Amino acid sequence: MTRQTADLTAGASSAESPKADTEVEDLEDMALSDDYAIDPEYVDMVIDAADRNDGPRLKELMEALHPADVADLMGFLTAEYREELLPHISPDDLAEILSELDTNLREEILENVPAASLAKALEELDSDDAADLVDDLDKGKRAEVLAAMDDVDRAAIESSLAYEDETAGRLMQREVLAAPQFWTVGDALDHIRADPDALPELFFDLYVVDPAYKPVGGLAISQLLRAPREVTLWSLMEPVTEIAVDADQEEVAYIFDKYHLISAPVVDPGGRLVGQITVDDIVGVIQEEAQEDILALAGVSDAGRDATVPGIVRARLPWLALNLVTATIAVTSIAMFQGEISKVVALAVLMPIVASLGGNAGNQTLAVAVRALAGKELTESNAVRTILREMWVGITHGVVLAVLLGGATFAVFHNPKLAAVVGLALMVNIFIAGVAGILAPLALEKMGRDPAVSSSIFVTFLTDFSGFLAVLILASLILR
Amino acid sequence: MTRQTADLTAGASSAESPKADTEVEDLEDMALSDDYAIDPEYVDMVIDAADRNDGPRLKELMEALHPADVADLMGFLTAEYREELLPHISPDDLAEILSELDTNLREEILENVPAASLAKALEELDSDDAADLVDDLDKGKRAEVLAAMDDVDRAAIESSLAYEDETAGRLMQREVLAAPQFWTVGDALDHIRADPDALPELFFDLYVVDPAYKPVGGLAISQLLRAPREVTLWSLMEPVTEIAVDADQEEVAYIFDKYHLISAPVVDPGGRLVGQITVDDIVGVIQEEAQEDILALAGVSDAGRDATVPGIVRARLPWLALNLVTATIAVTSIAMFQGEISKVVALAVLMPIVASLGGNAGNQTLAVAVRALAGKELTESNAVRTILREMWVGITHGVVLAVLLGGATFAVFHNPKLAAVVGLALMVNIFIAGVAGILAPLALEKMGRDPAVSSSIFVTFLTDFSGFLAVLILASLILR
Numbered sequence: 001m002t003r004q005t006a007d008l009t010a011g012a013s014s015a016e017s018p019k020a021d022t023e024v025e026d027l028e029d030m031a032l033s034d035d036y037a038i039d040p041e042y043v044d045m046v047i048d049a050a051d052r053n054d055g056p057r058l059k060e061l062m063e064a065l066h067p068a069d070v071a072d073l074m075g076f077l078t079a080e081y082r083e084e085l086l087p088h089i090s091p092d093d094l095a096e097i098l099s100e101l102d103t104n105l106r107e108e109i110l111e112n113v114p115a116a117s118l119a120k121a122l123e124e125l126d127s128d129d130a131a132d133l134v135d136d137l138d139k140g141k142r143a144e145v146l147a148a149m150d151d152v153d154r155a156a157i158e159s160s161l162a163y164e165d166e167t168a169g170r171l172m173q174r175e176v177l178a179a180p181q182f183w184t185v186g187d188a189l190d191h192i193r194a195d196p197d198a199l200p201e202l203f204f205d206l207y208v209v210d211p212a213y214k215p216v217g218g219l220a221i222s223q224l225l226r227a228p229r230e231v232t233l234w235s236l237m238e239p240v241t242e243i244a245v246d247a248d249q250e251e252v253a254y255i256f257d258k259y260h261l262i263s264a265p266v267v268d269p270g271g272r273l274v275g276q277i278t279v280d281d282i283v284g285v286i287q288e289e290a291q292e293d294i295l296a297l298a299g300v301s302d303a304g305r306d307a308t309v310p311g312i313v314r315a316r317l318p319w320l321a322l323n324l325v326t327a328t329i330a331v332t333s334i335a336m337f338q339g340e341i342s343k344v345v346a347l348a349v350l351m352p353i354v355a356s357l358g359g360n361a362g363n364q365t366l367a368v369a370v371r372a373l374a375g376k377e378l379t380e381s382n383a384v385r386t387i388l389r390e391m392w393v394g395i396t397h398g399v400v401l402a403v404l405l406g407g408a409t410f411a412v413f414h415n416p417k418l419a420a421v422v423g424l425a426l427m428v429n430i431f432i433a434g435v436a437g438i439l440a441p442l443a444l445e446k447m448g449r450d451p452a453v454s455s456s457i458f459v460t461f462l463t464d465f466s467g468f469l470a471v472l473i474l475a476s477l478i479l480r
Numbered sequence: 481m482t483r484q485t486a487d488l489t490a491g492a493s494s495a496e497s498p499k500a501d502t503e504v505e506d507l508e509d510m511a512l513s514d515d516y517a518i519d520p521e522y523v524d525m526v527i528d529a530a531d532r533n534d535g536p537r538l539k540e541l542m543e544a545l546h547p548a549d550v551a552d553l554m555g556f557l558t559a560e561y562r563e564e565l566l567p568h569i570s571p572d573d574l575a576e577i578l579s580e581l582d583t584n585l586r587e588e589i590l591e592n593v594p595a596a597s598l599a600k601a602l603e604e605l606d607s608d609d610a611a612d613l614v615d616d617l618d619k620g621k622r623a624e625v626l627a628a629m630d631d632v633d634r635a636a637i638e639s640s641l642a643y644e645d646e647t648a649g650r651l652m653q654r655e656v657l658a659a660p661q662f663w664t665v666g667d668a669l670d671h672i673r674a675d676p677d678a679l680p681e682l683f684f685d686l687y688v689v690d691p692a693y694k695p696v697g698g699l700a701i702s703q704l705l706r707a708p709r710e711v712t713l714w715s716l717m718e719p720v721t722e723i724a725v726d727a728d729q730e731e732v733a734y735i736f737d738k739y740h741l742i743s744a745p746v747v748d749p750g751g752r753l754v755g756q757i758t759v760d761d762i763v764g765v766i767q768e769e770a771q772e773d774i775l776a777l778a779g780v781s782d783a784g785r786d787a788t789v790p791g792i793v794r795a796r797l798p799w800l801a802l803n804l805v806t807a808t809i810a811v812t813s814i815a816m817f818q819g820e821i822s823k824v825v826a827l828a829v830l831m832p833i834v835a836s837l838g839g840n841a842g843n844q845t846l847a848v849a850v851r852a853l854a855g856k857e858l859t860e861s862n863a864v865r866t867i868l869r870e871m872w873v874g875i876t877h878g879v880v881l882a883v884l885l886g887g888a889t890f891a892v893f894h895n896p897k898l899a900a901v902v903g904l905a906l907m908v909n910i911f912i913a914g915v916a917g918i919l920a921p922l923a924l925e926k927m928g929r930d931p932a933v934s935s936s937i938f939v940t941f942l943t944d945f946s947g948f949l950a951v952l953i954l955a956s957l958i959l960r
Contacts, residue, residue: 037859068738076862201702221705222683223682226679251516258552260548260763280759294777312869345818349815356803364799371775400797468832
């Protein structure tokens with residue numbers, strides 16, 4: 001892939017002239033590698049400049065970067081270097097950089113920035129992004145920062161924080177472009193030009209509201225631009241998808257994806273327009289939710305790129321300890337049959353294969369089910385059909401793999417009874433794996449729990465347990 | 481969550497009046513459950529109507545749904561019902577429904593729609609969506625459909641298909657709003673109003689181009705609306721992030737997420753503007769890529785909600801068969817030590833715990849690494865640091881879990897040497913798991929391969945193998 005991008009600082013301070021000087025241009029070209037990630041050599045340049053305490057150079061290196069790339073750079077540095085960079089970041093960029101940072105880095109940096117600078121930086125942001133930052137402050141600093149802000153901005157942040165985390169209320173910005181239905185296109189255009197400061201920085205749709213400020217329709221800005229001035233909004237508008245202010249962010253992301261929305265009006269329980277959510281906030285939510293599923297299926301929570309060893313251990317050890325318990329329970333089935341094993345040691349060789357293949361088959365079904373549940377492709381409408389289908393898949397896989405493993409067992413141990421034991425046990429275990437892989441996430445979803453969390457450890461436990469037990473019970477029946 | 485949404489048909493045919501009659505309104509209210517997924521009862525109503533061959537009712541039920549919801553409904557029906565629905569779908573909605581369908585359903589339905597209707601439907605779509613549909617047609621039908629289309633639309637589709645699948649060229653639409661830099665805001669607004677048909681249906685940014693049609697900047701439409709008419713575009717525009725036409729869709733999604741883009745200009749290798757990508761297409765790509773990672777980590781490809789049993793078996797059996805081979809190789813280590821096991825049968829009980837915990841620890845590290853690589857948070861800049869950190873995490877986990885398992889072993893078997901064997905083996909295996917969990921995906925990424933694919937099976941194999949071997953070698957050294 002060749003990168004044609006001359007300049008990646010779109011969205012940076014609009015005060016800048018587009019005619020950047022050549023020196024800065026060169027740094028910008030060096031900042032990103034071919035895959036748009038920050039170039040390791042650029043990171044080294046920053047570290048060099050910091051080692052030399054070269055303030056002007058650091059400032060220059062930071063200014064050549066888009067705020068999102070500065071945030072990215074921070075993640076590749078150690079805490080000492082980050083602290084050294086802070087004073088060289090322009091106050092205009094600080095807010096945007098902060099809102100791009102990973103949570104743990106953000107908390108670290110928020111601590112190091114004085115309350116007054118923070119208050120100024122927050123006033124630059126949309127209310128949703130500002131509220132997110134304030135939410136990360138400890139109580140004392142939060143009061144200090146809010147006190148230093150102007151009244152309007154503080155009120156906006158406080159009302160945003162009144163909504164629960166991960167709901168539409170927290171994602172939305174309160175600034176919207178709304179107009180009564182009797183207005184004409186010309187009225188709307190004049191209104192926009194007359195008072196641009198009351199509007200959100202970017203907007204994509206105009207919402208048409210009734211006298212009670214309830215949305216009755218909407219209109220893309222591009223449609224507004226195309227229409228003759230004298231046409232009424234009423235005749236142009238189309239139905240809009242409203243979002244309840246208490247809707248979970250996962251639902252909001254689902255709606256944006258399903259209906260290809262660019263922005264959507266948010267309404268309070270009375271149906272009145274209270275804000276808007278734009279798709280750029282949703283892209284982050286979708287990434288987040290998908291990553292949560294990936295990590296939950298592996299039984300791990302992400303401590304972040306900059307986490308310390310104790311932080312990572314805290315995030316992972318509980319699951320491993322739980323797995324130690326379940327694995328110990330699973331092997332009690334083996335302990336009960338030690339006599340069987342001492343007679344036929346080959347069982348000790350073959351049992352783990354049966355258990356492992358069951359675990360794999362179960363986790364395949366589980367991953368597909370978790371994905372289908374997240375996309376609402378698996379509901380009551382097709383649950384029974386899907387379960388039955390997984391059973392047939394389990395039977396098919398079981399038969400094929402049983403023939404393979406049974407054949408291999410016979411070839412190695414020349415014992416047809418042992419081959420039968422292993423083949424049958426594998427068939428049983430693969431079937432159980434498929435059923436557990438679909439039922440566990442469905443049951444968790446039905447209980448209102450996250451189907452990705454803890455179903456993997458349950459399926460692995462069950463397939464271990466039933467794998468060992470199937471081999472040993474069949475062995476005690478057939479091999480005597 | 482309460483749903484306040486009165487009407488979810490935003491984006492449907494713009495010819496509709498916003499005053500929908502009450503009957504249709506009622507159906508719309510029934511169509512979706514609280515979580516915005518299609519209501520199982522609504523699916524039953526459709527099945528009932530189809531069973532009664534009630535054409536008018538089917539038509540009514542379809543018309544109350546947004547095309548995206550019709551596509552969703554299709555996924556919950558069997559092939560026979562889908563075929564029965566087809567004639568009752570309005571030709572206007574058909575194209576949009578088709579572009580919302582899962583690939584395998586889409587292929588099925590494309591086969592059942594006559595070429596002439598298809599050609600008409602395709603003319604309603606943006607060139608990127610139309611090209612996607614045409615790409616799914618078999619060769620004969622493709623020629624037929626293209627021949628039935630008008631020349632301009634056919635040319636647009638053919639040039640879109642000339643780009644490789646999953647590249648920016650395929651995602652982009654060729655229609656863009658571009659203007660020379662010497663134009664004023666007024667010129668741009670007049671241009672939009674003068675020839676609205678030459679423009680994309682929706683647009684969010686105006687791209688400023690030089691005489692060679694190379695982008696030199698951009699401007700959000702909302703900024704254009706706010707600015708005085710006499711201001712030149714040159715003085716208003718900001719730098720834009722250009723996307724190379726051959727860029728991989730994963731890179732494109734990364735850029736949109738990182739810089740919070742709503743749309744971006746696509747340029748050919750000569751730097752000339754050839755189209756634009758809008759964020760609504762990217763939301764789908766992000767979902768797709770994240771799901772691919774979830775499934776790849778579980779060693780499964782998704783056959784789709786409507787897949788048949790043979791289709792699912794084809795998607796999953798190869799990985800299970802591969803796992804059968806790797807598991808068999810792993811247990812050869814046990815086979816070499818059968819003498820050891822027949823002396824101490826407890827080893828057969830304890831080995832699987834060591835192997836299983838190693839597998840879990842390895843897959844935790846793997847999931848975090850795959851996620852970090854996808855987000856470009858793990859690069860050359862911090863690879864060494866991350867590997868070292870995983871080693872420390874492995875040592876910490878190993879020590880804690882070894883003490884727990886060793887203690888439990890001593891409590892049950894009253895054999896300090898056996899406890900030492902199992903504890904040490906677990907420590908070694910957890911360490912190996914952590915190192916493999918970070919090195920395997922890094923190595924695959926370095927080789928230009930997808931780090932999610934096949935690293936999971938490798939890590940599981942390695943931890944099984946080293947788990948068994950560690951227990952047995954230590955046993956043969958310590959237990960004599």
